[in-house]
Amino acid sequence: xxxxxxxxxAKDGAARSGVIHTPRxxxxxxxxxxxxxxxxxxxxLPASVRETGADIILGNTYHLMLRPGAERVARLGGLHKFMGxxxxxxxxxxxxxxxxxxxxxxxxxxxxxxxxxxxxxxEFLTPERAMEIQRLLGSDIQMVLDExxxxxxxxxxxxxxxxxxxxxxxxxxxxxxxxxxxxxxxIVQGGVFPKLRERSAAELQATGFDGFxxxxxxxxxxxxxxxxxxxxxxxxxxxxxxxxLMGVGKPDDIVGAVERGIDMFDCxxxxxxxxxxxxxxxxxxxxxxxxxxxxxxxxxxAACGCPACRDFSRAYLHHAVKANEIIASMLLTWHNLTFxxxxxxxxxxxxxxxxxxxxxxxxxxxxxxxRESRD
Amino acid sequence: xxxxxxxxxAKDGAARSGVIHTPRxxxxxxxxxxxxxxxxxxxxLPASVRETGADIILGNTYHLMLRPGAERVARLGGLHKFMGxxxxxxxxxxxxxxxxxxxxxxxxxxxxxxxxxxxxxxEFLTPERAMEIQRLLGSDIQMVLDExxxxxxxxxxxxxxxxxxxxxxxxxxxxxxxxxxxxxxxIVQGGVFPKLRERSAAELQATGFDGFxxxxxxxxxxxxxxxxxxxxxxxxxxxxxxxxLMGVGKPDDIVGAVERGIDMFDCxxxxxxxxxxxxxxxxxxxxxxxxxxxxxxxxxxAACGCPACRDFSRAYLHHAVKANEIIASMLLTWHNLTFxxxxxxxxxxxxxxxxxxxxxxxxxxxxxxxRESRD
Numbered sequence: 001x002x003x004x005x006x007x008x009x010a011k012d013g014a015a016r017s018g019v020i021h022t023p024r025x026x027x028x029x030x031x032x033x034x035x036x037x038x039x040x041x042x043x044x045l046p047a048s049v050r051e052t053g054a055d056i057i058l059g060n061t062y063h064l065m066l067r068p069g070a071e072r073v074a075r076l077g078g079l080h081k082f083m084g085x086x087x088x089x090x091x092x093x094x095x096x097x098x099x100x101x102x103x104x105x106x107x108x109x110x111x112x113x114x115x116x117x118x119x120x121x122x123e124f125l126t127p128e129r130a131m132e133i134q135r136l137l138g139s140d141i142q143m144v145l146d147e148x149x150x151x152x153x154x155x156x157x158x159x160x161x162x163x164x165x166x167x168x169x170x171x172x173x174x175x176x177x178x179x180x181x182x183x184x185x186x187i188v189q190g191g192v193f194p195k196l197r198e199r200s201a202a203e204l205q206a207t208g209f210d211g212f213x214x215x216x217x218x219x220x221x222x223x224x225x226x227x228x229x230x231x232x233x234x235x236x237x238x239x240x241x242x243x244x245l246m247g248v249g250k251p252d253d254i255v256g257a258v259e260r261g262i263d264m265f266d267c268x269x270x271x272x273x274x275x276x277x278x279x280x281x282x283x284x285x286x287x288x289x290x291x292x293x294x295x296x297x298x299x300x301x302a303a304c305g306c307p308a309c310r311d312f313s314r315a316y317l318h319h320a321v322k323a324n325e326i327i328a329s330m331l332l333t334w335h336n337l338t339f340x341x342x343x344x345x346x347x348x349x350x351x352x353x354x355x356x357x358x359x360x361x362x363x364x365x366x367x368x369x370x371r372e373s374r375d
Numbered sequence: 376x377x378x379x380x381x382x383x384x385a386k387d388g389a390a391r392s393g394v395i396h397t398p399r400x401x402x403x404x405x406x407x408x409x410x411x412x413x414x415x416x417x418x419x420l421p422a423s424v425r426e427t428g429a430d431i432i433l434g435n436t437y438h439l440m441l442r443p444g445a446e447r448v449a450r451l452g453g454l455h456k457f458m459g460x461x462x463x464x465x466x467x468x469x470x471x472x473x474x475x476x477x478x479x480x481x482x483x484x485x486x487x488x489x490x491x492x493x494x495x496x497x498e499f500l501t502p503e504r505a506m507e508i509q510r511l512l513g514s515d516i517q518m519v520l521d522e523x524x525x526x527x528x529x530x531x532x533x534x535x536x537x538x539x540x541x542x543x544x545x546x547x548x549x550x551x552x553x554x555x556x557x558x559x560x561x562i563v564q565g566g567v568f569p570k571l572r573e574r575s576a577a578e579l580q581a582t583g584f585d586g587f588x589x590x591x592x593x594x595x596x597x598x599x600x601x602x603x604x605x606x607x608x609x610x611x612x613x614x615x616x617x618x619x620l621m622g623v624g625k626p627d628d629i630v631g632a633v634e635r636g637i638d639m640f641d642c643x644x645x646x647x648x649x650x651x652x653x654x655x656x657x658x659x660x661x662x663x664x665x666x667x668x669x670x671x672x673x674x675x676x677a678a679c680g681c682p683a684c685r686d687f688s689r690a691y692l693h694h695a696v697k698a699n700e701i702i703a704s705m706l707l708t709w710h711n712l713t714f715x716x717x718x719x720x721x722x723x724x725x726x727x728x729x730x731x732x733x734x735x736x737x738x739x740x741x742x743x744x745x746r747e748s749r750d
Contacts, residue, residue, distance in 0.1 A: 039694060043701040045682060068669070068694045076672055076690050084686045294443070297451055307420060311459045315451050319414060319443045326418040329701060 004140075004183040004210055006242050006263075010352045014234065014261040017351040020242055022140050023181040024080070025087045027055040029242065029263040030347050032254070032340045033090055035271060038063040039073075039083045042271050043329040044337070046085040052306070052334065053341030056088040056140075058266045061133050062097035066116045066123070070136040078138030090141035090266070092246070093130040093172070096148045096215075107147060109164070127168040131175035131184075141183045143213065144172035149191065151220040158191035165189045166203045173207050183210035185244060191216055192225050194232035201236035211242040214262070218247040223256070223371070230260045237261075251280060251343055252367035255360045258347050270340045274333030277321035279308075281339065284366045286314075288332065293318035306338035307331060379515075379558040379585055381617050381638075385727045389609065389636040392726040395617055397515050398556040399455070400462045402430040404617065404638040405722050407629070407715045408465055410646060413438040414448075414458040417646050418704040419712070421460040427681070427709065428716030431463040431515075433641045436508050437472035441491045441498070445511040453513030465560075465641070466514035467621070468505040468547070471523045471590075482522060484539070502543045506550035506559075516558045518588065519547035524566065526595040533566035540564045541578045548582050558585035560619060566591060567600050569607035576611035586617040589637070593622040598746070601628070605635045612636075626655060626718055627742035630735045633722050645715045649708030652696040654683075656714065659741045661689075663707065668693035681713040682706060 006029075008018040020027040034041045034049055036057045041049050049057060059079055064070060068082075076082050079089055095112070098105060102114035102123070111126030127145040134142040146165040149158055169186050176184040186204035190196030204212060214233055217226045230245070237243055244264035245257050254265055270280060277289040281301050286293075288300075296314040304310075308317065308331035320328035343363075350359035381404075383393040395402040409416045409424055411432045416424050424432060434454055439445060443457075451457050454464055470487070473480060477489035477498070486501030502520040509517040521540040524533055544561050551559040561579035565571030579587060589608055592601045605620070612618055619639035620632045629640055645655060652664040656676050661668075663675075671689040679685075683692065683706035695703035718738075725734035 038698045038700065039691070040698075040700045040702040043705075045702065045705065046686070047682075067698055068690070072670060072690075075670060076688065082688070082691055082694075084691070295447060295450060307422075311421070313451065313457070315443070315447075316414070316457055316459070319457075323413045323415075323442055325413065325415045326701060326704060327415040327420065330418075330420065330705070 004181055006211070006240065008240065012351040012354050012356040013259065015258050015347075015351050015356050016261060016263060017348045018263065022088050022183075024140055025055065027088055027264075028344075028348060030254075030258045030344055030351075031055060031264050032344045033058040033264065033266040034337050034340075035060070035266055035268045036083065036085070036089075037268075038067065039079065041333075041337075043275060043326070043333040044271075046083065048334060049085070049337065050087070052337040053345060054337065056090060057085060059089050059091045059137065059139065060097060061091050061094035061130060061137070062101065064091075064137060065094060065125075065133050066118050066121075070133040074136040074138075080138055088140040089137075091134045091137055091139035091143065093143045093145040094125050094133070095130070095145050096247075098125060099148050099150075107164075109167075111145070112147075127171035128175040131172050135176075135179065139182070141185060141211065142176060143185050144169040144187055144209075146187045146189055146215055148189075148216055148219075153191065155191070155193050155196070158189075158193060159196055162189045162196050162200055166200065169204060170207050173209065185209055185211040185213050185242075187213040187215040187246070188233055188237070189216045192221055192229050194229075197229060197233045198236050201233060205238060209241070211244060211264075212237050213244040213246050215246050217245065218249050218253070218267075223253060226253070227256050227260065230257060230262070234261045250367060251340075252364050252371075254343065255347065255363055258351075259356065259360065270336035271333050274336045275329040277328065277332065279317075279332055279339075280336050282363060282366065284370045288314065288317045288321045288328075290318070300335060301339075304335065304338060304342070306335045308335040379556055381586070381615065383615065387726040387729050387731040388634065390633050390722075390726050390731050391636060391638060392723045393638065397463050397558075399515055400430065402463055402639075403719075403723060405629075405633045405719055405726075406430060406639050407719045408433040408639065408641040409712050409715075410435070410641055410643045411458065411460070411464075412643075413442065414454065416708075416712075418650060418701070418708040419646075421458065423709060424460070424712065425462070427712040428720060429712065431465060432460060434464050434466045434512065434514065435472060436466050436469035436505060436512070437476065439466075439512060440469060440500075440508050441493050441496075445508040449511040449513075455513055463515040464512075465516035465639075466509045466512055466518065468518045468520040469500050469508070470505070470520045471622070473500060474523050474525075482539075484542075486520070487522075502546035503550040506547050510551075510554065514557070516560060516586065517551060518560050519544040519562055519584075521562045521564055521590055523564075523591055523594075528566065530566070530568050530571070533564075533568060534571055537564045537571050537575055541575065544579060545582050548584065560584055560586040560588050560617075562588040562590040562621070563608055563612070564591045567596055567604050569604075572604065572608045573611050576608060580613060584616070586619060586639075587612050588619040588621050590621050592620065593624055593628070593642075598628060598631070602631050602635065605632060605637070609636045625742060626715075627739050627746075629718065630722070630738055633726075634731065634735065645711035646708050649711045650704040652703065652707065654692075654707055654714075655711050657738060657741065659745045663689065663692045663696045663703075665693075675710060676714075679710065679713060679717070681710045683710040
């Protein structure tokens with residue numbers, strides 16, 4: 001088995017479960033990819049990431065190109081060897097983080113010039129360079145460079161941006177070339193405008209990709225706008241290729257997107273929230289900093305098998321968060337990643353049994369209550 | 376086996392190896408105790424601390440009394456259960472850290488008043504309260520409260536301070552009372568003045584303790600003054616009780632102290648240095664931040680079995696340190712604690728074989744060169 005191949009195994013409504021076969025191992029879908037920003041899933045050892053159930057992680061081209069640099073990683077044997085993760089890695093193209101992190105960005109037809117947020121060095125990212133970096137890293141799933149317009153842009157602005165992104169997608173695909181066992185994914189853009197999304201999906205299919213991402217969401221549009229956009233996009237994506245919703249999301253975002261036919265997700269929420277003292281549970285989120293946990297000898301989640309829940313009390317986690325102990329980040333990240341992987345395993349099993357609605361209902365209720373209490 | 380008991384097993388010159396038996400497990404001596412300041416050996420899970428070979432860890436009374444508080448830890452089942460470490464724990468009395476961390480300290484015959492460095496709250500630590508806190512924590516080896524004069528104090532000042540410490544030691548022992556399976560250690564003070572040290576050792580033995588610590592060293596006096604002081608103290612300590620050199624030290628400090636008959640050590644160096652990008656090896660220390668490691672695909676130490684050495688290159692560790700990734704602290708702490716435990720295991724084996732001098736020589740040479748190059 002040396003090729004990249006998507007095997008659809010079960011359906012429940014629009015939701016699908018399956019397996020992406022790669023030379024570096026199988027990716028069970030729907031899949032959640034922990035974010036390994038700069039060569040590390042923060043506060044976790046790679047073996048621990050695997051223990052949570054992750055089949056694939058994500059690496060950020062933007063961070064890795066700046067430090068330690070793609071050529072250096074290549075000389076050291078590639079990103080898998082460098083960071084000690086031998087299973088599949090998906091890399092983004094760097095475009096999104098150039099927009100959110102870099103300074104003095106200037107977009108032209110050729111690419112995007114920017115200054116490194118680390119040392120101010122001048123950088124130039126083109127579709128060709130984005131793909132070269134991902135090839136040097138040895139990424140299993142490589143993403144085309146696209147432009148990510150800010151939420152709130154007009155339909156005209158989004159249309160113009162989309163046209164550029166589609167030209168960049170073609171150049172990215174050409175630059176990707178032939179890499180047996182590796183995949184190149186296109187990214188559907190078009191904001192919250194159904195006709196633009198449809199056009200984007202059609203153009204990408206004409207170019208031909210191994211998988212299709214939906215980009216430009218989870219940027220502030222809100223859950224219902226995101227779901228509406230997905231409702232408009234999904235019928236225009238091929239059934240036999242993986243579908244990846246970039247940067248999403250909260251547990252109920254994931255459930256809703258899976259119900260609409262998404263197969264892959266990535267998000268910093270479980271890791272970043274873990275470092276901020278927040279834990280995800282089947283009943284919603286818990287802020288361990290809250291004083292009500294100070295003498296609670298119960299585990300975070302009695303049904304969870306992660307070390308945080310198995311070996312420690314809420315009182316200990318509260319103390320560790322308050323005292324800024326590194327173990328708080330380690331344990332809560334481990335728990336949150338375990339929760340996300342348990343969620344994905346639950347979704348896969350429910351789809352296989354045709355029981356997705358029953359599985360999703362209590363989780364949706366728990367997280368909807370939380371959204372409403374915050375409004 | 377429900378009592379605290381020291382079993383001397385081998386001697387090589389003045390050096391000794393043995394086992395301290397406790398109801399919570401055996402402590403092989405010479406022993407190094409990783410410092411678990413505020414209920415966590417920083418950047419390590421308890422199971423990982425055990426994997427490095429540690430038989431016992433140290434907890435800081437000062438930190439724990441302020442947060443989460445001794446009574447709270449007791450209500451939660453004691454420090455072992457709270458922090459997920461079921462093997463022996465030694466706690467200091469809080470005295471040293473009151474001097475180094477707290478604000479507005481005022482020492483009287485009764486005890487020491489100070490303000491918490493966390494929230495400025497007024498606190499009062501007496502010998503009786505120090506022992507009560509350690510009992511509430513459930514500490515296996517409890518230390519008397521002593522006064523720790525700053526390095527450079529005159530003989531008269533040290534003598535006055537010593538007299539207070541000896542009165543506090545008697546009160547501490549009385550407050551410790553009867554705790555089967557738990558031990559109370561006295562602390563020899565007296566600065567670098569042999570007669571004061573001898574007097575202190577004699578008074579403590581008259582009071583009667585389960586073990587004897589040497590305090591007031593590693594405070595800036597330098598290695599040769601420390602060794603000279605030990606040379607003066609050791610003949611006045613009983614052979615059949617464990618001897619603990621507090622807050623020491625670098626690998627060659629430990630070797631020299633073991634050669635003089637010390638059985639137990641604690642120090643923040645392996646953990647703190649790990650968080651600062653420094654690694655201990657048999658050839659001296661390495662600063663992983665140094666650019667010369669940037670493309671070095673070799674492991675930190677090919678002979679070491681820790682995850683940092685087994686699964687990662689120096690290049691990766693360099694990158695992780697430079698990028699301030701938490702994994703750098705996790706891996707380098709794990710490595711340094713492994714190195715320290717390997718050092719202690721090597722010392723124990725060498726003593727058992729009567730080969731301590733041969734074992735110590737290369738390590739002393741490596742670390743002496745480093746001391747001299749820094750002078």
